[in-house]
Each structure stands twice: as structure tokens, then as C-alpha cells.
Amino acid sequence: xxxxxxxxxxxILIVLWMPTYSWAKTKLFxxxxxxxxxxxxxxxxxxxxxxxxxxxxxxxxxEEFDSFDLNREKMLFPHKKAVIFxxxxxxxxxxxxxxxNPNSARGIIIVEVSNAN
Amino acid sequence: xxxxxxxxxxxIFSGHAFADGIVVxxxxxxxxxxxxxxxxxxxxxxQTDDENLLAQRIAYGQSVxxxxxxxxxxxxxxxxxxxxKLQAYEIEVRWMITEQGELWADWGMLFEVEKQHNSNDWExxxxxxxxKEFGRTSLTMNLFGVYESGESLQDEFEAEFRLKYRYRWLPxxxxxxxxxxxxxxxxIGPAFMGIQRFNGQxxxxxxxxxxxxxxxxxxxxxxxxALEYEF
Numbered sequence: 280x281x282x283x284x285x286x287x288x289x290x291i292l293i294v295l296w297m298p299t300y301s302w303a304k305t306k307l308f309x310x311x312x313x314x315x316x317x318x319x320x321x322x323x324x325x326x327x328x329x330x331x332x333x334x335x336x337x338x339x340x341x342e343e344f345d346s347f348d349l350n351r352e353k354m355l356f357p358h359k360k361a362v363i364f365x366x367x368x369x370x371x372x373x374x375x376x377x378x379x380n381p382n383s384a385r386g387i388i389i390v391e392v393s394n395a396n
Numbered sequence: 397x398x399x400x401x402x403x404x405x406x407x408i409f410s411g412h413a414f415a416d417g418i419v420v421x422x423x424x425x426x427x428x429x430x431x432x433x434x435x436x437x438x439x440x441x442x443q444t445d446d447e448n449l450l451a452q453r454i455a456y457g458q459s460v461x462x463x464x465x466x467x468x469x470x471x472x473x474x475x476x477x478x479x480x481k482l483q484a485y486e487i488e489v490r491w492m493i494t495e496q497g498e499l500w501a502d503w504g505m506l507f508e509v510e511k512q513h514n515s516n517d518w519e520x521x522x523x524x525x526x527x528k529e530f531g532r533t534s535l536t537m538n539l540f541g542v543y544e545s546g547e548s549l550q551d552e553f554e555a556e557f558r559l560k561y562r563y564r565w566l567p568x569x570x571x572x573x574x575x576x577x578x579x580x581x582x583x584i585g586p587a588f589m590g591i592q593r594f595n596g597q598x599x600x601x602x603x604x605x606x607x608x609x610x611x612x613x614x615x616x617x618x619x620x621x622a623l624e625y626e627f
Contacts, residue, residue, distance in 0.1 A: 329497070341431070343597055347567045350529060351496060354430045354462075364497030369531065379596050 313337040315380040346375035419578030420618040423560040426504025426525035428492040438622040450474040463492040486510040501528040517546030536560045583607040
């Protein structure tokens with residue numbers, strides 16, 4: 280394989296690698312941050328399914344959503360909505376918190392096999 | 397799909413890699429946070445039968461939008477023959493293309509321009525950054541194309557591939573396996589990374605890896621360490 284063929288192979292692999300969009304309907308779930316408190320503090324979502332979490336920060340200051348369990352970090356700008364994609368996850372409890380107010384801005388995502396709402 | 401692509405990549409790069417210099421460095425994640433600043437220090441110590449090389453980088457970076465971060469580096473090196481001195485400067489741009497978790501995998505791109513301090517030699521790098529979650533583990537892969545040109549360099553295109561498979565055990569301790577390929581180089585070894593959070597957005601990230609070269613019988617070990625303070 281010469282260098283040109285090698286580069287061609289790389290390009291083919293890059294195309295194979297490129298993002299593929301999922302057209303399946305992603306379920307929406309909502310959280311609100313107000314007075315440095317997330318509500319609902321416990322949110323149930325379905326297991327083994329990707330969901331879209333929309334967080335509305337109603338406070339005047341920014342907050343940063345952080346969860347090692349969920350492997351997500353997201354800046355929540357004041358009076359704006361942020362989107363976080365979660366999952367697919369196994370059943371269990373996944374904690375998250377706000378980095379600027381970790382004592383009050385806390386919550387749990389409960390992943391259940393069924394009856395999530 | 398992912399492991400099929402990974403397998404193909406390893407097969408191809410194990411036989412036909414072009415890059416030279418120090419291949420072991422850092423496996424980049426394809427993520428950028430807005431309003432983030434960071435200081436970074438990297439140390440790489442490579443020992444072979446013929447030479448010992450110590451390279452250090454210090455950097456400052458800042459996100460300039462929701463998905464773009466710019467980082468500037470000063471690179472110093474020490475060899476067995478030369479004392480530690482400034483070797484090069486570099487500017488790097490990282491672009492988070494997809495929202496984390498939105499697609500089957502997360503994607504980003506990296507662009508770097510490096511100039512040697514004492515010569516008119518340039519290196520331009522373009523790379524694809526990939527990360528895919530599998531439960532509590534994450535697979536991160538980087539594919540770089542490097543173009544070198546200058547007064548003491550032969551114009552050439554090179555390619556590098558880096559891989560990290562990480563277990564997110566605890567925030568402070570996340571064991572991993574890292575693999576690097578470049579010209580006549582296939583290195584693999586254990587690595588660890590961790591993160592310690594402080595007040596607000598402040599956090600300290602650390603990475604440590606020990607990479608052994610596999611394709612040659614001669615000694616070729618690289619120890620890498622990195623500290624990143626984000627605020």
C-alpha cells in the first residue's frame with residue numbers, strides 16, 4: 280500500500296466513522312432550576328432508552344449541571360433552557376448537582392424498567 | 397460498528413504509520429464547555445537505548461463559544477546532549493461538533509499549528525476526536541493528519557492514531573488502557589486519570605500513563621503526566 284492508497288483508506292474510514300443521526304423519537308423530560316433548587320428532585324426515566332432532558336434555569340445566575348454518574352457536564356445560563364441527552368442507561372439511581380450551589384442544587388435521576396414519567 | 401472500525405484502524409496503523417517524533421502525548425476528548433478557562437502542564441519522559449528525552453508543555457486555554465476552545469502552548473525539551481530550553485510554540489483549536497450523548501457517538505475536531513522556536517519549521521495538524529460510552533466505560537479515539545514543512549524539515553504528510561479505553565470507577569481514579577501509533581511506533585500501556593472538584597467551576601484533572609513500545613525489540617518506554625486546572 281503506497282501513501283496515496285493509505286490516505287484514501289483513511290478517508291474511507293473517516294466516512295464510515297462520521298456521525299449517524301438517529302431518527303427515532305427521543306422522549307422529553309423536564310427539570311427546572313429555581314432559587315438554586317432542581318425540581319422535581321427525583322425524575323424517573325425509562326431504562327435502556329435515550330432521553331432528552333430539558334433544564335430551564337429560572338435563576339438570575341448561571342449554574343453548571345454536573346454528574347459523574349451520568350457522565351455529563353452542562354452550563355445552564357440564566358433564564359435559558361439547556362438540553363442534555365442521557366442514556367441508554369441501566370436501571371438505578373444517578374445523582375447530579377449544580378457546581379455553584381452543590382448543597383441545594385441536587386437531584387436524582389431514577390432509571391426504571393417501566394412506568395417512567 | 398465501533399469495535400469493527402477500531403479493529404480496522406489498529407490493523408492499518410500497525411503496518412502503515414507515518415508519524416515521527418514523540419507519538420505519546422494526550423488522547424483528546426471531543427468536549428468543550430462554555431465560559432471555561434484552563435492552565436495545563438504536561439510532562440513526557442521517553443527512554444530508549446539511545447536517548448532520554450524530557451518534554452514539557454505549559455498552556456493556557458479559554459473557550460470562545462459554546463463549542464470552541466482555543467489553547468496556546470509553550471513547549472520545552474531536554475535531551476541527553478542539550479539542556480532544557482524552549483523548543484516550540486503551538487496554538488490549538490478544539491471544536492465540539494455534536495452534543496454529548498445526542499448521537500451514536502460524540503464527535504469533535506482539533507486543529508493545531510506549531511512553530512519551532514529557533515528555526516522556520518512548521519507543523520500543521522488536523523484531527524478527528526471521537527468518544528463513545530459503554531455503560532461506565534468510555535472509548536476515546538483520535539485520528540490526526542500532520543503536515544510538516546520548513547527549512548530543516550522535509551515536506552511530508554504523517555498520520556497518528558491514539559486510543560483510550562477508560563473505566564469511570566471514581567471521579568478521582570479512572571483506570572484506562574492507552575494505545576498510540578505513529579511511524580515505526582506502536583505503544584500501549586496502562587494509564588490513570590482523575591478529577592478533583594473544588595468550589596464552583598474550579599477543578600483539577602490529572603493524567604498518568606506508562607506506554608511501552610511494542611513493534612521494536614529495543615527499549616522504548618514513555619512516561620506521561622498531565623495536570624489541568626479549570627476555572
